[in-house]
Amino acid sequence: MKIALITENSQAAKNGIIHDALTTVAEPFGHDVFNYGMYTAEDSASLTYVMNGLLAGILLNSKAADFVVTGCGTGMGSMLACNSMPGVFCGLVIDPTDAFLFNQINAGNAISMPYAKGFGWAAELNLQDCYRKLFENEAGAGYPRERAEVIDAVLAERLETVVPAIMREQGIAMWVLMAREYFEEPVIATMLDGQSMSARRRTILVFHDPGEGQPVERLTVSRYGLGDLFEAAWEPGTQPDQWQAVADIVALDIALPRNATAWQEILPADLAAQSIHSLYYGHFFCHVFHQDYIVRRGVDPLTFEHRIWALLDERGAEYPAEHNVGHLYRAKPALERFYRAIDPRNQCNPGIGQTARARYWGDEHKEAAGP
16 A cells, blocks of 8 residues: 655654654555655755644545554644544554554554654664554454454344344344444444454444244345354345345335225235235225335345235236336236327337337337338
8 A cells, every 4th residue: 555654843853764664664565655754854844733634634535645654742733633634544653552453443544653752762663563563464353352252252142132132122123233434333333243343334234033933133234244243145246236235125006906805915925934024004095005025135026026916916906006117017908008109109218018119119110111
């Protein structure tokens, strides 16, 4: 990655020492270091720590740099200035432990160091140790393994006992938690394992209670699981849309015959097993109903819907009842004749109701005659 070094005016004389220590560590890891000054105390352009923060924001948001190393006398001023900029997440690093934990847990994109405190004999060795702990491991890997194991054990017990008990007490069959990197959802942070500790790009957790005494399913809609706590439930190669992978919903609006008395639908056992929930709601004093089905993972929603259509045909229902057929439903013969009559050239909405898409409805003689 591209590492930018920015030195505040009160510590400009130390720029060379800092730059040498940084390049000594970073370059063997394959990183490029760019020195943005100040280079010496005599530079005509003086950088205050406020300017450090502004420059860090410009470099990171423009992608000119991937990481910023800066500092001032105490490190505090530069850190606060950096964190006032959008997209900059700066930590105060004094010793190698700070550097290790900042990389492992916080995974920010900038650090500020105190160059006027404890910067004495062998100061460059402390700098090198800090930079080594900062760049030698993957960022965001989580707490040290031994601590992560304790965190995960406590969390696993809560997920196995507390969460199912609360869901069943409150009558919740499915609980979905979502968070985005740097825009954390407070509850989701309590659900992540010790190696994660924060959302990655977009994190979606799903708790599903299948009922009948079965264990609550714990899924993460990502290509990787979260430790042994959440099973991965997304294959981008099959379903590129992460949101769509959360659950497929089959939605219908139907009209029952006016003399129908069996309003409540009873699904065949095999279809009922393929759905998590069925929701039915209707209009007041009306035979129009909306029927929604949340299907289980791995169930093809289109195949499921076509099975429902067959059941509706047996009941003499009309669908869709409130909306046009669009391109999803097949237009019945009377409706197709109407479309042909009002649009003889088939130019307004070719293919509506799964009809012909060709001009003149595929009539070669009219097509040859032209307009």
